[in-house]
Amino acid sequence: MASHRRPKPPNAAYTAALTASAAAAVAVSAQTASADPLPDPTKKGVQAQIDRLYEDATQATEKYNGAKEKADKLEKQVKDLQETAARKQGDLNDLRDRLGVIATAQYRSGGLDPSMQLLLSSDPDKYLDTASALDRLGDRQTTELKEFQSQQRDLAQQRKQAAEKLEDLGDTRTELGAKKQEIQSKLAKAQKLLNSLSAKEKAEIAKKEERADRSSERAKLGNEASATQRAASAFEAAKSRVGLPYVWGATGPGSFDCSGLTSWAFKQVDVSIPRTSQAQANIGTRINSLSALKPGDLIIMRTDLSHVGFYAGNGQILHAPKPGAKVRYESIARSGMPFMWGVRM
Template sequence: MASHRRPKQPTRARVTVLTATAAAAVALASQSAQAAPAKPSKDEVKAKVDALYEEAEKATEKANGAKEQQDKLQKQIGELQDKVARGQGELNEMRNALGSLASAQYRSGGVDTSIQLLLSADPDEYLDKAAVLDQLSAKQVESVQKIQAKQRALAQQRAQAAGKLKDLADTRKELSEKKAAVQAKLAEAQKLLNTLTAAERAKLDQEEGRANRSGASRPDLGNVKPSGRAGAALAAAQTKLGSAYISGAEGPNAFDCSGLTQWAYKQAGVGISRTTWTQANEGTRIPISQLQPGDLVFFYSDLHHVGLYAGNGMTLHASNPRGGVKYEKISYMSPQFGVRI
């Protein structure tokens, strides 16, 4: 007679092992289905890096504006402090003169009580009490009034200096924040570039057509010869082909975009301001169709980039950390208008 045995039930330990095995299989299947994202192509990296460079340049121009404001405030504070120092010296001389008058009165028989008050430990409080002026001689009245006026002027100058010092502290904080934003964008861009192989980076540089100091890569700039101070500015900038782009740099060995244009015009004997937004208001605005070599060319709707028109549809500009100072077609960068200095 056949034996009928009940199938052996799996133990708890066996169930645990089977469950773990099944879970591992599911995890492996899931990992296979969700493969690691593909490495970005050279063109994708270039597009992302270019976008980061633009964001960094916007922050750079804001930092340049903060730096310009900081320099202006420091100059104003220095002038105010000089005025206060000179004014305090004049005030001391006035008080000494009034003290001499009091001494003369003492030698001649006594000092007017109002003069005694004036020369006391707290003469400033006394000076506010104009009612006593009728006790003084005409000469003394004039001296006291001059001292009062000088004190008011000094108080106002000190208040102005204090306000400027606060503005300076705020501007320095803003400048620090803008610089940090620039460095963060540039670091992110460099991280992306580091994902490229050496061959890919070489190909990217070749496509960019980076200019060099010798001018061997100089493009066809047409037949229009630059002249005057615009021509002199362009000629100066051309000597910097291949120079590095560094945020905030003003030359002579490295530049950012507005730093190059400011430096170039300075070599031509013309002073212009530091940022793209202020340079856009320096001279006469002209349409792109009327550009002449040496004119400033402003790019993008927010005007965060500037270069020098070089002729034949080309600009000479401090492009970005990868390209440095080079020639480039203005059509690559959304030109807005030109400015003739």
Template sequence: MASHRRPKQPSRTRVTVLTATAAAAVALSSQAAQAAPKPSKEDVKAKVDKLYEEAEQATEKYNGAKAKQDKLKEQVDDLQDKVARGQEDLNKLRDGLGSMATAQYRSGGIDPSVQLLLSSDPDEYLDKASTLDQLSGKQAVALKQIGDKQRTLKQQRAEATTKLQDLAETRKSLGEKKKDIQGKLAKAQALLNTLTAQERQALAEKEERANRSNDRVDLGDDVPESQRAAAALAAAKTKIGSPYVWGATGPSSFDCSGLTSWAYAQAGVQLPRTSQEQANAGTHLGQGQLKPGDLVLFYGDLHHIGLYAGNGQVLHAPKPGANVRYESINNMPFMYGVRV
């Protein structure tokens, strides 16, 4: 017969110990929460600025991939156009050869010696025979042209296939770099969202003051070394106040290399797309050699660029959330200048 015993109840001592342990755990977690204070506004700003810098590094990589994609697309289009025209030419050559072969067959159906014996006008026959010899010569030329055209088309098709593969890989890389930029900007925004409304307002006002400082900047008396440098700087000045947008090349928004390439384009000079490529677009200069309109490169990997404006001031598109503006050259780690 089965036994039906009531489960043994925990002792009062055991309950007391469990309760005390739970209370201690709650207290420890509360203390841990208190031990991790909320980051200050300055800490958040420093982290956000670092993320913006990393986003700009990613932006220049994106710009390089975008420029490569555009170039590959142009090359692929050109090759495909050449292949289409070449195929059309090949078809015409084949049609021409076919016409010659047909004509030769019709006039050469009887053995030439028999044709000569039967001909009522030997002179006329000899004239026709000469024409047939010329026709055979043309056939040989046509066959060579067809062979050359076929080899060219094969080469162009192979080149187009390779370029298309490169284009597909570049587009994939472009998507990854875009995702990287968006991820860093999202992290920066999430950090800003941890601040109070008052703290965010204070940061926004500080940024706005930096944007408005253009009205009071002293650019000194230095003059550009060339007309193109003067024209580029003058063009860039008309864009003061335009927003920074990653990947943008104007005319209403810019990233750093987008501004410099746009400005020099207005002076009739085509610069490469990225800051790293623009770094080799002219003669390298030390800080003491800079003149207005020269390019200025910052950071060890050269991921930021601007235009020297004079008196230690740089005109540039600084970062997300900021406008095109003047800023001290000493606010960033200067590498070297470039005179285009």
């Protein structure tokens, strides 16, 4: 089988600096989180605790991503509703002016018709509900008044919808803040544990990351074709990001979390997919067998669907794996994360 090695990162100097040591790379400010393998239940000590904290941060990250996506949509909806309400208010003001002209003409020609007095009152609905009053209006007046009433109702509905969306947005922003705080707390605890390690233990962690990076560079992917052109194109885009750092909540182009990488890659080929791994798990065509996957298929990992990457061929996944790591190829069997299913786009 042909061997495919990862392309050089866009900024070799930048990524070289990031690999100085895994301990330094994992010195995540509250900005770094990831999908880390499930810890081995037989493992003891600090490393197992760090693994668990990273896993918890990953789950919180995907929930944060979902809330962020919802907030973005709500903000757009609120903006659209407010702009529509402003236009309707302008139309309503124009119509009110036209009705005023009719009233002025009536007054000059012999006094203001009682019906027009009602028309220009604060409750035109009451006027329209009075059938006898309609007989006093000419056709033009009736049409104008009905339009006025309709636009008033539309405006009230738009404002009500905008208020409801604003309330939803407020709740979502509160959720965002809570998830952000949870992620930062998990990562801070992990960092504290890392800081408690001896120099020898930190060096071992750094060596482990270096071995993973070297293994990624030597990954043999085979030459199997993708199932669809869009999957092949998105996979090629993702390959260009190998070597860039994982940052929680990031969607590229210089850093990614797991679902940020997959959504960014499809976006490069004008294909829109959901932001979170859980949502991505329910799009496209489901592939239940690992052996049936083709390069470029999405691969959903963990029972809570909190991790996603690209199937790279020959049993490899291309993904953004964890804090302190970089986008890389990795053996699915050795990832420590259970395979759930694949998604073909």
